[in-house]
Amino acid sequence: MTAPAPTSGPAPSAFPAPSGLVGTDGPATASGSGSSAYGSFASGSLASGSLASGFVTAEAVALELRPARLGSRAIALMIDVMVQAVVAMILVALTGILWPLIPSVLVDEALLDTVIRVVTVLVLLLYPAYVETRTNGRSPGKSAMGLRVIREDGGPIRPRHAFTRALIGLAVEWPGLLMLPLTWAGSLATMLFSDKGRRLGDLAAGTLVIHERRPSGFRYVPPMPPELAPWAATTDLSTVDDELAEAVRQFLSRHTDLHEPHRSQLLRSLAAEVGTRVTPPAPPGVAPLPFLTAVLAERRRRSAAQLVNGRLVSERLLPGFGQTRPYLVRRDPGVLPPSPHPRPPAPPSVPPPPPAAPFPAAPGTAPLRPQTPSTDDSPAPG
Template identity: 50%
Template sequence: MTAQPVDRVVIGEAVELEVRAARAGSRMTALLLDLMAMFIIAVALFALVTLVMSTLPFEFDDASLQGITVVGTVLLLVGYPVTCETLWRGRTLGKAALGLRVVRDDGGPVRLRHALTRSLVGVAAEWPGVLLPPVTWVAALTTMLGNPRGKRLGDLVAGTMVIHERTPATWGWVPGMPPQLAGWARTLDLTGVSDELALAVRHFLARGRELREPARTELGRELAAEIAAVTTPPAPPNVPGWAYLAAVIAERHRRARDRLGRARAVSNAIWPDLSPAQPETAPLVRPGVPYSDDTPPLAWPTTASRLS
């Protein structure tokens, strides 16, 4: 599974959250949906205004009609996003359909001033490009494509960003924790275990049965040596190789899941109506491990000499 790019924001409580910034593709799709919604609203307002004007005892000249049209267009382009983003916590109809949300750069919810600033800049510097494609449209699109967080001009001025609130599951198969190693695993220092090393061990445990001897044992020894070199304390004596590796990866996953749970608790406090794509209690760990207890143990990582 391809890892999704994430951005990190530090909120006021000094908690670092990982978010996925929305890029040009999803934002343009949301914009098209919002344009459709605004078109429907415009048609309904036009019908209402026409009905009201037909009941008045006097007629409007062409200049008055043009003025009403301009004012109505601006109010629609500004009022629709400002109203939605202020009352709906950073979402419009298009953003809600695609699972997007506008937040401040510190991860907090947007207020009226943020939504109004974004919309005014959009009308002044971006919407004219939609109507009459001048240089402003090119500048706005270039800004969105070139910014690391996919920000448009309005976001840069208002100090906001658009994020994906539906985070896809990033965990694949994870080995279960051998019960006899659970207590020891909680004492491990795993700061030196990189994502690449953990992924290699997880793949080895998941596909070890497909490997033939002596290749399986040799690969297991190499991975165990790499794990032993960056973790403490050493493994208990007489522990099967698969159990050691499984315990390390399962414990690393448990800690990452706990951090994610705490981050989601904070983010839910910031965005109360934000629901994760999957329940936090959803089982992410397949029970058991890919080898049985009678699998010959790999050479064990208490010291480098024992792995030679």
């Protein structure tokens, strides 16, 4: 009797899938469309990559940034336009105060036209460029909406980037001085069909607008079973993809609301699928529910460590990205903010050694006295 030939396929799992969920090709997987036993749990969830786009810097560092689209940018533009209207009213009021001081021989239509042009350039060109440069890409409207302007490589913008954006906006976008209906339509179409929501000013300046604040919904994080913590720390979870982990997470957050026998079937199916992807296998005698809980908790712990490293890289490339600005934090007067680099504690002081005891004098001789250095320059007696 010959031994059966070995067959290629996934590693055997310690949790066999239920017979009702096993097809001709083995247990159900997360990659199938419609044939997955947990497809309903994985569908409708927002993965981390669906909302963000990957940007690679010049140092070959991938940053996960979410581009701003038309809706949020339109609201930010409305806020900026209101601020610019206030600035224009202030300039007009100052002009009205200074206008009577101008000699009447100089007041004519050309002077009025010059003042209007100067106010227009100050409000619509120099003010946006100055504000975006000083605030590192955060105008009042963008700051209110949690947006920021950065370069294509992920770095902060410079004065030339802000000036180019404001100049293109003044000429063909907002308010637009050249062929208003046509340039407005072209700018709107550019933002709608751009994969990163960039307008004409962004394309000319090499910039883009991103979200600094990201939406974070409720995500169930199961605690690690203490008896499985040593085993989970040594497992290889590289083949447990995001879709399968999302299905396990949603099942663990809803399994108390499911009815039998569907709950047990889905639990065994998920445990069988995860069991084929982790190495080494789970210890013998472990129930499917603690097994899934341990895998998800360990995966969460490793993802948190990677997130911390990614934030350190983002902070080095984009200082202050996604953090509260210092001028928005209230502090008591006279209290200095804590230093980000605290000084190490001073070493303990070592007491000086006690003075050495004098040598005892020989019998019949006078004790030796310590000699003090002489301060005069007279030669010593011979």
